[in-house]
Amino acid sequence: MMRQTWRWFGPSDPVSIDDMLQAGVEGVVTALHHRAPGEVWTPEDIAARQRELSVMSDGSPSGLSWNVVESLPVSEDVKRQSGPWRAHIDSWKTSLRHLADAGVQTICYNFMPVLDWTRTDLAYRLQNGATCMRFDAVDFAAFDLFLLQRPAAREELEPDVVDAAQRRFSEMDDARKRQLVANIVSGLPGAAIHMTIDEVKDHLAQYNGLSAERLKAHLIDFLSEVAPLAQELGMRLCCHPDDPPFPLLGLPRIMSTEADYRAMVEAVDLPSNGITLCTGSLGARRDNDLPGMMARLGDRVHFLHLRNVALEDNRHGGSFHEAAHLEGNTDMVAVIAAALAEENRRKGLGRKDWQIPFRPDHGQNILDDHIRQTRPGYPAIGRLKGLAELRGIMTALSHPLVAGGSSGPCEPVRI
Known part of the structure; x- marks a missing residue:
């Protein structure tokens, strides 16, 4: 089944390594948040983060490893191709080499101008x-x-x-x-x-006159530089979609639809050039078919963010809120079924990267979450609830009764 991971913001995160272990996660999604875009991630910093997540609060081994980087930031200079943008790409490539040396192979990033996500x-x-x-x-x-x-x-x-x-x-x-x-x-x-x-x-003024077509060209230029290196290093790059996936503040949006992703992977046609399929971001558009996208683009889906949104009106670009993971407008059962089918397909091909890491993205603040001062969207109990629900779907869909490995009902357990 898909690898269950959890986003962690480092030692200052109120949701600790102990907490995520008790939630049953199998790996960690994190980043060096103290490093500014354009800076090199040094081997020393990477090793320090690996040590931090490898132990519980009492010093005993956690058994967890750094599975996915989220995010290795792309600077605004690279997006605009202004200032020291070429040096920033060189730094990004150096960071890739250092991460590969440390055994970290999956790198999530985004190409959104100015604001990384937007909520009111x-x-x-x-x-x-x-x-x-x-x-x-x-x-x-x-x-x-x-x-x-x-x-x-x-x-x-x-x-x-x-x-x-x-x-x-x-x-x-x-x-x-x-x-x-x-x-x-x-x-x-x-x-x-x-x-x-x-x-x-x-920041907005610096994007004046930069069209969506030009920003797309800048993304392809960036990927033409970094994806061949990632391929050589055995790494997987996965671009996160726009959040939300429609124009804001006059800024270009270029990763909002299936067509956007299709164009990106075809422009730099290497297995290393892939997708972070975020069902919450993409689900904020009614015209995005999330189960279909997973089925059709699955070969390049290197990372999954599973969350749900409730659309509040029919207007494109309308209001929405973060729903519970099994509520909202996205059929999460169908998405997970498509992801499991893709894993089985990869197994049949003998791919080493057959297992797709996912994390329960965001979560509603419930119970004691209202007391902890966590980052917006990243509560402990709300995400634990989401992970438990998603894990239940995976377990059910993988069971022989559902997956087709059994000819009849199971015998009841006798105690």
Whole structure:
């Protein structure tokens, strides 16, 4: 079955190695969050992170290893092909070599300009008292129009959204406005980046005139440099989709659909050039067929993020919130069935990388999660619940009664 992993932000993460072991995980997804984009990840830093995750709080061995890097960041200079972008690619390649030497083979990254993910509410309260992250299209429009005051926003947004945003903004007090800004510009999880409005404006200005076609070309240029090295080193690169997968703030979005991924893997046609299939990010578009994408692109899926979102309206680019893993608009059973089928196909081909690592992505804050100060989307109990549900699906679909290995019902166990 797929390898069960867990995202960990290092020793400062309130969710400890002990916690993830008790959740039953088999490997760790982490990164060197203190290293800025464009910096080399040194062998010493990599070894230190491996030591940190190899022991429990009492010093006994954890038995866990670093399975997936998330993320080895791609600098804005590389995305724009500006400044020292060539030196940054060289640094990225050097980091790949150091990670390969340490035995880490799967590297998740993204090519999203400026903001790594975008939500308007980091603690949206559900009817049962759980909280989750949410994207409110009207709140975001209010931010774009009246706080960021982006000149092109009014032309890009639909008139009814502009009207609703005007009404919403008129009802906001100063505290609500400050909170909305803080939520939207939260930046990369684990990197402790919190941009001001002026800094966001500066970043956006640096992308003026950069089309989606040009950004796609820059991604292909980047992959043409790094994917052959990854292939030589026996590594797997996997690009994470846009989150959410539709245009925001006038920035180009290039990893939002099946067609986007198909074009990427065909442009640099090497097994090392692959996909992080994030069912939550891609699921925020109704036209993305997640089980179908897993089936059709499975050969290049090197990493899975399994989470669900509940779409709140039919509008493309509309509001949504993070649902429980087996709720929302994505058929998670069908996605996992397609992933298990891909693993079986790889086994039949004798592929060494037949097992696909996945992690329960995000999670609702439930029970004691409301007390711990974890990063948005990364509670302990909410993710444990999600992992347990996903593990249950995998176990059921792999059972002989379902997988076709048994001709009849099992005999009851006699005690």
